[in-house]
Amino acid sequence: MMGVKEKMTNSKLIPEIRIENLYKTFVTNKGQEVAALRDINIDIYSNNFICLVGPSGCGKSTLLRIVAGLEKASSGNAIYKNKKIDSPSSKIGLVFQEYSLLPWRTVLENVGLGLEFKKISFNKIKKIAGEYLELVGLSQFAGAYPYELSGGMQQRVAIARALANDPEVLLMDEPFGALDAHTRILLQKELLRIWEKNRKTIVFVTHSVDEAIYLADRIIVMSSRPGKIKQCIDIEMPRPRNRANPLYGKMSEQILDMLEEESSLATPLAELAVN
Amino acid sequence: MKKIGISFFLPIVIPVLFIILWHELALSIDNKVILPQVKDVLSLLLHPGQELISMGSLLSNVLVSLARVLTGYLLAVIIAIPLGILMGYYTKIFKLFNNFLGLFRPIPPLAWVPLVLAWFGVSSMATLCALEKGQLYIYLNNLKLSMVFIIFIGSFFPVLTSSIYGVTTVRKTLLDSAQVLGANQLDIFRKVLLPAAAPSVVNGMRIGLGVGWMCLVSAEMLPGSISGVGYLITHAYTLARTDIVIAGMISIGAVGAALDYLFRNLEEKRFKWQYLSR
Numbered sequence: 001m002m003g004v005k006e007k008m009t010n011s012k013l014i015p016e017i018r019i020e021n022l023y024k025t026f027v028t029n030k031g032q033e034v035a036a037l038r039d040i041n042i043d044i045y046s047n048n049f050i051c052l053v054g055p056s057g058c059g060k061s062t063l064l065r066i067v068a069g070l071e072k073a074s075s076g077n078a079i080y081k082n083k084k085i086d087s088p089s090s091k092i093g094l095v096f097q098e099y100s101l102l103p104w105r106t107v108l109e110n111v112g113l114g115l116e117f118k119k120i121s122f123n124k125i126k127k128i129a130g131e132y133l134e135l136v137g138l139s140q141f142a143g144a145y146p147y148e149l150s151g152g153m154q155q156r157v158a159i160a161r162a163l164a165n166d167p168e169v170l171l172m173d174e175p176f177g178a179l180d181a182h183t184r185i186l187l188q189k190e191l192l193r194i195w196e197k198n199r200k201t202i203v204f205v206t207h208s209v210d211e212a213i214y215l216a217d218r219i220i221v222m223s224s225r226p227g228k229i230k231q232c233i234d235i236e237m238p239r240p241r242n243r244a245n246p247l248y249g250k251m252s253e254q255i256l257d258m259l260e261e262e263s264s265l266a267t268p269l270a271e272l273a274v275n
Numbered sequence: 276m277k278k279i280g281i282s283f284f285l286p287i288v289i290p291v292l293f294i295i296l297w298h299e300l301a302l303s304i305d306n307k308v309i310l311p312q313v314k315d316v317l318s319l320l321l322h323p324g325q326e327l328i329s330m331g332s333l334l335s336n337v338l339v340s341l342a343r344v345l346t347g348y349l350l351a352v353i354i355a356i357p358l359g360i361l362m363g364y365y366t367k368i369f370k371l372f373n374n375f376l377g378l379f380r381p382i383p384p385l386a387w388v389p390l391v392l393a394w395f396g397v398s399s400m401a402t403l404c405a406l407e408k409g410q411l412y413i414y415l416n417n418l419k420l421s422m423v424f425i426i427f428i429g430s431f432f433p434v435l436t437s438s439i440y441g442v443t444t445v446r447k448t449l450l451d452s453a454q455v456l457g458a459n460q461l462d463i464f465r466k467v468l469l470p471a472a473a474p475s476v477v478n479g480m481r482i483g484l485g486v487g488w489m490c491l492v493s494a495e496m497l498p499g500s501i502s503g504v505g506y507l508i509t510h511a512y513t514l515a516r517t518d519i520v521i522a523g524m525i526s527i528g529a530v531g532a533a534l535d536y537l538f539r540n541l542e543e544k545r546f547k548w549q550y551l552s553r
Contacts, residue, residue: 090457100452103552114456147552
């Protein structure tokens, strides 16, 4: 525990990912400009587990896609280790909400996909993919096809695929959003177990406050459209966190209140849209 | 047991009734130009190697037709698949070609006949290869350019449309996730786009082959044709040999159904994932 703390303080000197003065504006089909993200500034340090929470439509997924290099900021920068992010790179992995596995490939072939792009030899890919499949506990499904797996298992394969590529940073876009409550809690535990092992930097987008408190070192609360950073909250409860802990409940209430303010602000707009 | 019996007999009920009806009608009409007897047509089909109305056998004519269709069809596939994939993936290429091709799409293949005759006349693949005699000449001379072109037009659009559709409906998440894993443009084409679009492309190839095969009779009615099952039918008609007309029609149907079956079989085996995944 001490070791980890020390490592964190050391790496605090240079952020692994720095987002500075970032704006994102979309142009609708009618030519109207819609602001999605406004003046985002975040520093993310190595080995940290960050959760982004916010009401739906606040641009948190867009922010993640910009960091992944899939979209470009309208102004401002997303910087990875002093280099501007302008295209996807295998250093930064991304796990999608659902259905991102190639349905015509077996589970093992899916996990090895990123390694194929790196032109690694077939036997080596098989070995590495097998190891990561074991890490997520799905070795016996190596030869199965994605449609033969449940949603939770598919997401575990997607996580194994991202990790097999050995990224420095793992971005996760509501990866458990489509799962039932029970599977979701299981996978949260699973993800923490894996993270404790390899300590990648994780940026995890969710709209579940409970999930964020359970997982994160630090929660970034975003406001609704245009998305801005409302508050950063460090969670210092030791892991594994107990949902029965009064502090857990207090934190949850505090963040939910913040989000509620957002939705009450958003109501007149929503009414306008209906009318 | 009873259930198996029913499901086995169900598909042959209608054909059997149809043949009985045909047989009875033929007997009561008693005019083989209007409706020949079932047994006459059947005997033609059972002896496909038999020489007919000095045009060679039914089998050899079917094979000539098959060679023509496959030539036109393969040309269509070779051009339509790459073009369709590029049009599906690159919006600019789509915009470049789509309106132009959209004008040609509604023109029935048969409407091309006069123009095609003016262009190609009776020249054949043999003309293209500058052959004037020999065994190869006999084969290639059967592949008239005008027929190949008509069949090409018939097959081209179904293959093109399905290829475009196949590529445009690939889920964006699949492309994004490959990109994030470090795929370059070639990787994305080879490992994501093509396999994902393959079921739709193959479906288009199946429909294209069917349409090409249907264009056959009109193509073989063109001048310069002295063989092929389409020509056999029209020639038998002028000789009032309705039994040969029907035998020829049945062969066209049977070959078309067989080709379709081969494709369906391939689709079911190779693309099972498509029906099973959401």
